[in-house]
Amino acid sequence: MASSSQARCVFLGAPGAGKGTQAKRVAEGSGLTHLSTGDLLREEVKSGSELGVEAKGYMDAGKLVPDQLIIDMVKARITGEATANGESGLLASSGWILDGFPRTLPQAEALDTNLSGDNALTHVISFAVPEVALMGRLTGRRTCSKCGAIWHIEHKPTSKEGVCDQCGGELTQRSDDREEAIGKRLEVYRSQTAPLLAYYSDRGVLKEVDANRSPDVVFQELLTHMQ
Numbered sequence: 001m002a003s004s005s006q007a008r009c010v011f012l013g014a015p016g017a018g019k020g021t022q023a024k025r026v027a028e029g030s031g032l033t034h035l036s037t038g039d040l041l042r043e044e045v046k047s048g049s050e051l052g053v054e055a056k057g058y059m060d061a062g063k064l065v066p067d068q069l070i071i072d073m074v075k076a077r078i079t080g081e082a083t084a085n086g087e088s089g090l091l092a093s094s095g096w097i098l099d100g101f102p103r104t105l106p107q108a109e110a111l112d113t114n115l116s117g118d119n120a121l122t123h124v125i126s127f128a129v130p131e132v133a134l135m136g137r138l139t140g141r142r143t144c145s146k147c148g149a150i151w152h153i154e155h156k157p158t159s160k161e162g163v164c165d166q167c168g169g170e171l172t173q174r175s176d177d178r179e180e181a182i183g184k185r186l187e188v189y190r191s192q193t194a195p196l197l198a199y200y201s202d203r204g205v206l207k208e209v210d211a212n213r214s215p216d217v218v219f220q221e222l223l224t225h226m227q
């Protein structure tokens with residue numbers, strides 16, 4: 001099995017399962033590159049780009065952004081052709097975590113096409129959390145507008161309300177963390193993303209983590225899977 005700094009992983013799980021929280025922590029400690037399609041899309045929305053304007057309506061409604069837009073965006077990040085600021089693509093780094101991609105069978109098939117041989121996936125980690133726990137995680141989530149750190153008003157509060165402990169930035173609530181949009185996101189997860197569990201199980205790369213435990217316990221188990 002690859003060492004964690006060479007792992008090429010997908011983090012798969014329902015909204016609020018803890019993928020982003022854990023991906024940031026694993027990446028910080030291991031040097032793996034963390035690529036979150038949700039974060040990339042939110043940057044596009046913030047910049048007012050054509051893609052951002054198109055994606056915003058889908059995101060706020062809790063729907064998936066159409067496959068082809070996402071596949072083109074990720075493909076460009078894999079090869080490095082989209083990064084005007086000189087960053088290398090994923091293929092240039094020894095290991096990485098894809099967080100929130102793929103989310104549909106066409107996306108998984110497109111990923112297989114772009115990653116083969118030495119670049120093939122080594123791990124797909126499924127974050128298992130009962131749905132009943134997810135609503136509270138999402139309605140209570142707060143994100144730093146400056147550094148992107150993820151907080152929670154009860155499970156991971158900052159020392160001063162509304163202010164990031166890491167950088168002093170202002171905390172905001174995501175526009176899709178409203179009950180109505182969350183309900184739709186969970187429905188979309190069940191119908192379009194959960195079938196990927198069988199897809200990756202059939203390929204022998206799937207590991208399941210019980211992510212309904214404290215973040216520290218989940219992190220330790222992740223490390224054992226990614227050794």
Ligand code: AP5
Nearest residue numbers: 015016017018019020021037038059065100137141152215
């Ligand atoms: P995206 O940003 O990917 O959202 P998501 O998959 O819905 O996942 P979340 O970010 O909501 O949850 P998470 O699992 O990362 O949880 P987190 O660690 O933050 O996508 C947003 C939208 O973009 C999509 O709806 C879609 O429109 C579009 N999109 C993105 N990718 C796409 C794609 N591939 N195809 C098409 N469309 C795409 O944790 C949540 C909260 O819980 C936090 O407050 C955290 O502090 C807390 N928490 C974390 N772990 C624990 C724990 N163990 N115990 C208690 N609390 C915890």
